[in-house]
Amino acid sequence: MLLRMAWLNIWRNPKRTIILLCSIIVGLVGIIFLMGFIRGWFDAMINKTIRTYEGHMKIMGPGYNENPIIENHMRVTEKTQEWLATDPAISASAERVAVQGLASSAHRSMIVKIIGIDPANERNVSVIADSMRSGKFLDPDERNSIIIGEPLADKLKTGLGKRVVLMSQQLGGQIGSEAFKVKGVFNTGSTAYDEHTVYILKSDAQRMLEFHNRITEIVILLDNIGNSDATAARAVASLDNENLEVLTWKERLPFVTKSIEMSNKSMLFVYAVFYLAMAFGILNALLMSIGERIHEFGVMMAIGTSRSIIVLMILLESVCIATIAVVIGTALGVSLVNFFGKTGMDLSAFAEAMEYIQAENVLYLYVTPSDIAFATIATFLVAILFSFYPAMKASRMRPVDALRKTG
Amino acid sequence: MSLIEVHNVIKNYIDGKNTVEALRGVDIKIETGEFTAIAGPSGSGKTTLLNLIGGLDTVTSGTIKVDDVELSAVSIRRLSEMRLHKIGFVFQSYNLMPVLSALENVEFTMMLQSVPKRERTRRAKEILDKVGLSEHAHRRPPALSGGQQQRVAVARAIVSGPAVVLADEPTANLDSGTGAKLLDLMRTLNKTENMTFIFSTHDPMVMDYATRLIQLHDGAVRSDEMKNSKTAG
Known part of the structure; x- marks a missing residue:
């Protein structure tokens, strides 16, 4: 009542x-x-x-996360490949060679991050291929081609078809340098990223740096962001004696x-x-x-x-x-x-x-x-x-x- | 032992810097089954006396006992329980719960007493039938006439069988014919159920119905007489 x-x-x-x-x-x-x-x-x-760069998790050589220098590289073993191919949460992965270097045009030089990629695999893990503002994405058959961020292109006063010289420290301590032809200009929407990043073929990066079959990281995309921690734990368990570091996006992006x-x-x-x-x-x-x-x-x-x-x-x-x-x-x-x-x-x-x-x-x-x-x-x-x-x-x-x- | 014992009760109100003496040493005893009218002009202390007997207000000095319980000696909770179980109230302006039907208004007191739903509905219907309102049981107060509302108020007051029903000028808002019917009803209940009624009034008709008439004047008892009721019921 x-x-x-x-x-x-x-x-x-x-x-x-x-x-x-x-x-x-x-x-x-x-x-x-x-x-x-x-x-x-x-x-x-x-x-x-x-989706721009980090992926849900990364596998890196020991110390590379703290100190991303060429000496802290890694090799992709069969065990690593097998794990990448079989873990149920992984939807895509891509190997990269990422180093700091100098990009020079006829007008200017800029410190950049040089990222060597396999175009086909990179398409599956990042939006770079979909962020092309002009020109085309990298083609595995076109050696020494480069794509650069739009603001970087502006600063270097360069553009499609023009020449850019990259320079970076080789594994042996020497300076490696090669000329690249601008195949495309990308814009991810992040000026800070686009201003300091260039992409070349992984094979070109390995040759320029005398890196042979080495890489610096494997970026992994999962079926669900919520699976990051569990997948990382499985990676650590599976790659126990591979001397690798496994990091989720949360660890990579504390900010x-x-x-x-x-x-x-x-x-x-x-x-x-x-x-x-x-x-x-x-x-x-x-x-x-x-x-x-x-x-x-x-x-x-x-x-x-x-x-x-x-x-x-x-x-x-x-x-x-x-x-x-x-x-x-x-x-x-x-x-x-x-x-x-x-x-x-x-x-x-x-x-x-x-x-x-x-x-x-x-x-x-x-x-x-x-x-x-x-x-x-x-x-x-x-x-x-x-x-x-x-x-x-x-x-x-x-x-x-x-x-x-x-x- | 009388049902109600009012002994040397003084009640003062503070009005700003002035003290108003509402009751000045009232002594009354009321026995079970009485049909008493407390009469007097406005400001004579009738309502104050009823409020004190009903435990709605507290005395300045003196004592009031209802069914051998001294009201000033019990807690607020106990007073509330006494009003629930031993005292029924009928107000001048009916004061029914406007959102509840006549039946629910009567049931309300029994709900407070934790009477099971089926039992309280049965008893409420029975009482409404007794006061002649069974046909209007499901109407809400605004849909009832003043006389009908006051009958519901009487039904609410008596449904749990209180020791005494206190009625503060119950006929004041009713025309004389309706007022007489209401008084007939209460007088009948008084006689058939041996239920004690105390009215405050300045209505001569109510005084005619009373078997005892206490006249108050300026907060003191001027006269107290037993008399014959106008109706034999």
Whole structure:
């Protein structure tokens, strides 16, 4: 009967209840949307970095991660190849030779990262092949061709068909140098990356550096980013005596994980502001509602209603409102997130900012069950906690004082 | 031992810097089965006395015992339980729960007493039938006339068999015909159930129905007389 009374009480002033419901629903939709946006943004940021260069995990020669010099190279053994071919989580892998060097045009020289690749394999692990702004991607049959980042091309004042000389330290300590013809210009959307990166054929890099069959890293793409840690653990176990380092994207990109961690913490403050606004709405509506019913509470107390029953009834009113708001707010919020999860949220208008935060221009929003649980439970908690004050206020009145108030 | 013993009760209210003496040493004893009217002009202390007997307010000095329990000596929780189990209230302006039907209003007190749903519905229907409202059991108060609402209020007050029903000017908002019907009803309950009723009133008709008339004036008992009721029920 109390629940029924609470339900009926909230509809005594439908306009006020609807306004209160709207404010909670809007707040909840905002929170769920924000959660979806943040997740989409983080994913876009991680995907961009992973798909540009890093992959989900890497296998490297000992010490190469800390000190990426040519001496810390690795060899691909049969055991390594077998593991790469058989592990169920691996969808693609590619060998690379990556060293620091100097790129010189007729006009200027720049320090760059020279990455030697197998074009066919690289297509499967990174977006470089799809990022060509002009010219073509590397062809395994075209020796001494090079693709360079667009901003680098601008700085070197070079372009398609022109000559660029690369120079880097060879394995024996000598300086290796060869001339390359610009076959293509790429733009990944990350100026910082494009400004300092060139790609050549792995075989050209190995020859120029007198590297023979050595490489510096194997980049691996998994079927699911969530499998990174488990796959890395399997790699460590399988390649136990290969003297190699296995690193996941989280270990390789600590700034990304740290910024996600920091953003998550700062978002708690934003959520708190949302919930506080929601809480004051509830508090205001309940105080008004209770203020109008003081005489009625006096009657209830006069006929023997205990303080705890009055508190319970007011809390139930709040729970009823919260339940309606949570059902509608969650449905709307999740629908909105799912919509942008399918169509994508195009933020090309903010391309510069998106580049700055290393994220792709289109975000695909999503929320997890734990996000929804957090949003709904927090709404209920706020509704209940902020009902306590009006409830206690109503229950603490002396019956005779309450009865004197006109109903 | 009387059902209600009011001994030398003084009740003062503080109004700013002034102290208002609402009751000035009232002594009354009321026995089970009485049909008592407390009469007097506005400000004479009628409602104050009823509120004190009902445990809604506290005395400044003196004692009030209801069914041998001294009200000023018990906790707020115990007072609430006493009002639930031993005292029924009927107010001037009906004061029903507007969101509940007549039946639910009557059931409400029994719900507080943890009476099982089936049992309380049965008893509520029985009482509504007794006060002549069984046909309106599922109507909410706004759909009932003033007289019907006050009958529901009486039903709510008596449904759990209290030791005493306190009625604060129960006919004040009713026309004389409806008021007389209500008084007939309460007088009948008083006689058939031996239920004690105490009214505050300045309505001569209510005084006519009473078997005992206590006149208050300026917070003191001016007269206290047993009399014949207007109706024999």
